[in-house]
Amino acid sequence: MAARPEVAVSTQSIATYQDFLSALLSDRERFFEDVVADTGLRAKLRYAALTIVGLAGFFGFVAGAYSGPAQALSAGMKLPFLFFATFAVCFPAFFVVQVLVGSRLRLLQVVVLVFGALALTSVLLAAFVPITLFFLVTGANYYFQHLLNIAIAGVAGLFGMYALHEGLSVVCEKRGVYPRKALTIMRAWAVLFAFVGIQLAWSLRPFLGDRNQPFRVFGTYQGNFYAGVIYAAKQLMQGPEKPAAPAGRQDTFPRFRALPIAPGDTLADTTSRRRHP
16 A cells, blocks of 8 residues: 655745745744744844834834824834833743743744744834825824824734734644643733733834824823723814814903093993993
8 A cells, every 4th residue: 555645745835025925824834933942033034023113113104104203203202112122021921931831942033933923023113004004194193193103003012912822732733742731821921911012102202293292202191091992082083172262252241441430420320331332
């Protein structure tokens, strides 16, 4: 009995930036296999960091353009910083717990896996730029733009974490260097990553900026992210605020000029003088 031919598997390593992007978008299994095989980790880390800075920064720049060039430049720098800062806060706990539950992945391998997920998130953000730009050009108001960009960031981040989970599942099944029980921990860490990212984003606001306010790198608003989203949704449903009445016309009572009162004048004399000056 003839043996069945084995299915050919691509073993070509990711060597260029174009290969890196192609693997992230259409051949993530190849990317994860490369990481587990300890192949070209530093190059992948460099490509991922470049993608985060370039594409996440591009999305931030376009979103911030709603309020002008200064806000665009500020948001373009702050969004990649948000990604790196959230990673710096959350990663140490994630890696230590993974080791405790039996992961045999090295530190650099786990860093590259997480950076790959963040790079994919950045690619998705850049893919949504035409939508953001369309509403920017067609004159959507501040609150709509605010909620739209939050929704886009949420969808992109969710897909990035899903890709990381998918990759770790592949590692678990094919290589045996990652325990299946650690996937549950990874899901909990993804939720923690989201909460930390939201809090940092609130601290770094504004990203979009309000055209009616002067430019500021960091805001001084009170409240929290969730209250801000609820407020933006309410303002969007209520429509634009009505302008306040001009100063000096708030009341409906007529105003009269003061008239001098001569000694000995009665009320009737004063009233007559007012009617016939």
